[in-house]
Amino acid sequence: MDIMAQSFPRKLALAEPLATIEEPDFELIELLFFAYRDFVGEPDRLLEKHGFGRAHHRVLHFVNRHEGLTVAELLEILEITKQSLARVLKDLVSGEFIEQRAGTEDRRQRRLHLTPRGKALAEALLGMQGRRIARAIEKADPASRAVIARFLSELIDPERPKPAVSETP
Amino acid sequence: MDIMAQSFPRKLALAEPLATIEEPDFELIELLFFAYRDFVGEPDRLLEKHGFGRAHHRVLHFVNRHEGLTVAELLEILEITKQSLARVLKDLVSGEFIEQRAGTEDRRQRRLHLTPRGKALAEALLGMQGRRIARAIEKADPASRAVIARFLSELIDPERPKPAVSETP
DNA sequence: AAATTATGTCAATGTTGTTGACATATTTCA
DNA sequence: TGAAATATGTCAACAACATTGACATAATTT
Numbered sequence: 001m002d003i004m005a006q007s008f009p010r011k012l013a014l015a016e017p018l019a020t021i022e023e024p025d026f027e028l029i030e031l032l033f034f035a036y037r038d039f040v041g042e043p044d045r046l047l048e049k050h051g052f053g054r055a056h057h058r059v060l061h062f063v064n065r066h067e068g069l070t071v072a073e074l075l076e077i078l079e080i081t082k083q084s085l086a087r088v089l090k091d092l093v094s095g096e097f098i099e100q101r102a103g104t105e106d107r108r109q110r111r112l113h114l115t116p117r118g119k120a121l122a123e124a125l126l127g128m129q130g131r132r133i134a135r136a137i138e139k140a141d142p143a144s145r146a147v148i149a150r151f152l153s154e155l156i157d158p159e160r161p162k163p164a165v166s167e168t169p
Numbered sequence: 170m171d172i173m174a175q176s177f178p179r180k181l182a183l184a185e186p187l188a189t190i191e192e193p194d195f196e197l198i199e200l201l202f203f204a205y206r207d208f209v210g211e212p213d214r215l216l217e218k219h220g221f222g223r224a225h226h227r228v229l230h231f232v233n234r235h236e237g238l239t240v241a242e243l244l245e246i247l248e249i250t251k252q253s254l255a256r257v258l259k260d261l262v263s264g265e266f267i268e269q270r271a272g273t274e275d276r277r278q279r280r281l282h283l284t285p286r287g288k289a290l291a292e293a294l295l296g297m298q299g300r301r302i303a304r305a306i307e308k309a310d311p312a313s314r315a316v317i318a319r320f321l322s323e324l325i326d327p328e329r330p331k332p333a334v335s336e337t338p
Numbered sequence: 339a340a341a342t343t344a345t346g347t348c349a350a351t352g353t354t355g356t357t358g359a360c361a362t363a364t365t366t367c368a
Numbered sequence: 369t370g371a372a373a374t375a376t377g378t379c380a381a382c383a384a385c386a387t388t389g390a391c392a393t394a395a396t397t398t
Contacts, residue, residue, distance in 0.1 A: 088385085108396070253356075
């Protein structure tokens with residue numbers, strides 16, 4: 001029996017004609033699990049060569065995407081505690097992947113920037129995930145991307161405010 | 170600046186007309202991250218009440234889906250080590266969520282079954298994820314589901330053989 | 339001057355993963 | 369039948385990544 005090759009009825013008609021109970025979509029639930037695992041698995045193997053883990057990846061990614069963001073902003077995005085970030089950030093700073101510069105307006109802030117080394121690693125990781133996505137999407141028609149993006153957006157808790165990220169001053 | 174509300178050029182034309190470099194699809198990459206986090210976050214909060222974590226969830230899920238599967242099969246699906254599973258399985262067995270029955274053909278095997286308690290928890294977790302998926306998909310047209318399933322399937326490493334799961338004898 | 343804010347750091351703890359070694363029961367094979 | 373292979377369990381040690389709570393420092397705001 002092939003674990004993935006099953007199809008399931010997703011609606012179950014009941015005695016009460018008004019109620020329609022949705023049967024959980026096992027296939028999509030499991031696909032999300034397996035897809036996400038492989039999606040992060042490939043980067044994991046590159047990170048390992050630097051002695052880094054997934055937490056380092058996330059920091060590199062969001063510093064790359066939002067150069068100069070503050071520590072507080074990064075904590076908000078990642079939804080982790082200061083201490084969890086501290087360990088990872090220390091590795092990245094001491095390994096010269098990230099540098100901290102005091103904010104110009106508010107000098108208490110430590111704004112985070114990638115060094116060339118950090119940029120290179122961040123881009124390598126990004127490339128892996130980007131190529132995987134591109135491969136997965138290129139066979140489908142162009143409208144698919146919007147459908148997928150919409151679906152993934154809807155999976156996100158609506159009450160979760162999208163964290164604001166400051167402009168680099 | 171809203172972290173999610175950006176759009177990116179996903180193709181970058183180069184000087185060489187033959188080469189088209191795909192710019193990584195930042196938006197989908199980040200959507201996968203945030204979507205997966207919330208997708209597992211809601212179950213996490215229920216599991217916490219039992220003192221369980223995500224590892225317990227995965228075991229409950231796959232035992233629910235494949236009643237009577239063996240320990241070896243579960244290890245293959247989860248791609249974790251025996252010891253990682255052992256701790257989690259011990260919690261679930263001692264808490265009477267899962268019971269182990271010696272295989273009828275091969276009595277070395279410990280085939281895993283949910284107790285009523287285990288079934289109830291597994292179904293509760295499944296319901297959460299099922300409803301989240303249903304909510305995310307119901308606004309889109311029916312063809313979307315196939316597009317999404319296809320996309321997620323393509324994200325999975327092709328060389329990964331789908332683990333075979335034995336029939337309950 | 340006092341309160342608040344941004345960040346850093348310390349200590350303790352928990353969950354989930356790893357490896358390697360070894361034990362036991364059972365089945366299969368020569 | 370006896371040896372080898374298999375399925376599982378268990379032990380010890382370790383690592384990554386998360387948590388909480390408390391406290392320290394520097395800078396900004398009130």
